[in-house]
Amino acid sequence: MSDYYNSHDEAPAGDAGRPDTEHGMTRRQLLRHAGWFGGAVVLTVASGEVISHIADSRGTNAGAAAAAAADIGALRFVQVSDSHIGFQGPANMDVAGSFTEAINQVNSLGFRPDFVMHSGDLTHLSTTGQFDQVRQMMTGMQTDRVFTVPGEHDSIGDAGRAYRRIFGMGTLGDGWYSFDTHGVHFIALVNTLSLEKLGHLGNDQIDFVRKDLAGLSSDTPIVVFSHIPLFAMYPQWGWSTDDALKVIALLRRFSSVTCLNGHVHQLFTKTDGNITFHSATTTAYPLPKPGRAPAPTPQVVPARQLKEALGIRSVGYRQGDRELAVKDQRLA
Amino acid sequence: MGPSRAGAPAAPVAGNAVAIKNFAFSPATLKVKVGTTVTWANQDTDAHTVTSAGSGGPLHSAALNTHATYSYTFTKPGTYAYLCTIHPFMTATVEVTP
Numbered sequence: 001m002s003d004y005y006n007s008h009d010e011a012p013a014g015d016a017g018r019p020d021t022e023h024g025m026t027r028r029q030l031l032r033h034a035g036w037f038g039g040a041v042v043l044t045v046a047s048g049e050v051i052s053h054i055a056d057s058r059g060t061n062a063g064a065a066a067a068a069a070a071d072i073g074a075l076r077f078v079q080v081s082d083s084h085i086g087f088q089g090p091a092n093m094d095v096a097g098s099f100t101e102a103i104n105q106v107n108s109l110g111f112r113p114d115f116v117m118h119s120g121d122l123t124h125l126s127t128t129g130q131f132d133q134v135r136q137m138m139t140g141m142q143t144d145r146v147f148t149v150p151g152e153h154d155s156i157g158d159a160g161r162a163y164r165r166i167f168g169m170g171t172l173g174d175g176w177y178s179f180d181t182h183g184v185h186f187i188a189l190v191n192t193l194s195l196e197k198l199g200h201l202g203n204d205q206i207d208f209v210r211k212d213l214a215g216l217s218s219d220t221p222i223v224v225f226s227h228i229p230l231f232a233m234y235p236q237w238g239w240s241t242d243d244a245l246k247v248i249a250l251l252r253r254f255s256s257v258t259c260l261n262g263h264v265h266q267l268f269t270k271t272d273g274n275i276t277f278h279s280a281t282t283t284a285y286p287l288p289k290p291g292r293a294p295a296p297t298p299q300v301v302p303a304r305q306l307k308e309a310l311g312i313r314s315v316g317y318r319q320g321d322r323e324l325a326v327k328d329q330r331l332a
Numbered sequence: 333m334g335p336s337r338a339g340a341p342a343a344p345v346a347g348n349a350v351a352i353k354n355f356a357f358s359p360a361t362l363k364v365k366v367g368t369t370v371t372w373a374n375q376d377t378d379a380h381t382v383t384s385a386g387s388g389g390p391l392h393s394a395a396l397n398t399h400a401t402y403s404y405t406f407t408k409p410g411t412y413a414y415l416c417t418i419h420p421f422m423t424a425t426v427e428v429t430p
Contacts, residue, residue, distance in 0.1 A: 091377060125379055125397065152417070152419075153418060156418060157394060159418070197420050197421050197423075294354055295376065296355065298377050300380055
């Protein structure tokens with residue numbers, strides 16, 4: 001079953017969207033497009049060390065990232081997160097509308113992403129209707145393939161069974177999987193089941209990661225997706241994964257590891273040796289910064305401020321360069 | 333029914349209602365007699381659950397949206413620990429006496 005995801009050096013087989021015949025964009029167009037992005041976090045991997053810094057659109061690093069993205073054969077993918085379809089409250093009276101805007105933004109990036117990853121909390125209450133709605137909405141994304149990992153809001157009361165009925169095809173265990181494309185190895189983890197205070201992976205999944213990484217050369221760039229952060233962002237609010245260190249230990253030998261998560265509804269970046277963690281923002285509603293409120297309660301902000309808190313993320317990677325460019329973009 | 337503060341051990345409070353407010357169960361420790369029906373009411377804008385900790389416990393609410401309630405009648409004495417599975421840092425206890 002995992003073969004579906006493990007085809008080496010080619011884009012994952014698409015069952016959503018049209019086939020990607022060409023990248024359809026000149027370098028100049030792409031460079032101009034790159035100017036639309038605001039601040040970009042550029043990761044440069046050299047001599048086994050990850051250097052992460054903010055670059056503005058005129059900076060050479062953003063230019064390099066744009067050049068990478070413009071290269072034929074470069075990898076470009078998008079991360080969206082925490083759409084919470086079904087949420088109703090003053091923090092966002094129209095989460096479906098916001099998610100539609102996010103999808104439109106993905107479709108007007110100026111390039112067709114190789115894939116889109118939704119990093120969890122697709123729904124608010126795990127109902128069949130909400131899963132159907134978000135699945136249907138995501139078919140409107142112009143990409144070759146849509147991937148997902150579940151959030152705790154997608155696994156309420158049934159340990160993720162309803163989620164897996166719709167999104168679990170071809171996955172292993174409780175919904176985890178891996179795949180390769182453009183020389184990068186991707187792992188999608190499930191850490192929202194069997195929760196006791198924090199996110200949890202479990203030994204079966206850790207064994208999967210061990211076997212999955214075993215055959216890979218240490219210079220293979222690794223990207224790990226999970227809903228809840230794999231680092232201790234704020235354990236008091238559950239923003240951590242209790243057994244993540246076992247996976248982190250398996251990732252230490254690789255020269256470049258990028259962990260992309262959702263859950264916290266805000267941007268946050270942390271580098272720890274060879275591993276860089278990027279928390280993504282949401283398309284639904286903001287949450288307070290760690291410890292800045294009594295609880296992680298949905299934040300009610302003025303409409304304009306709400307849009308500024310929501311967004312999408314695009315990631316570019318050029319094979320051989322060992323450089324990943326992570327760009328976060330507000331909802332337009 | 334004052335809000336419980338994290339870190340402070342909560343004194344048991346008698347009654348038959350638990351408020352879910354500001355990501356906490358209040359009271360954090362409820363004391364009832366066997367046969368009491370306890371009702372939980374979600375006053376938050378986010379959803380919560382009332383779910384027995386570990387496996388085999390009797391509390392299994394659906395996801396409770398704002399203003400939704402869940403009730404359970406305790407028929408056996410004991411200490412019942414529970415949490416919100418969506419926000420598992422939210423934990424509380426019901427003590428049921430004969």
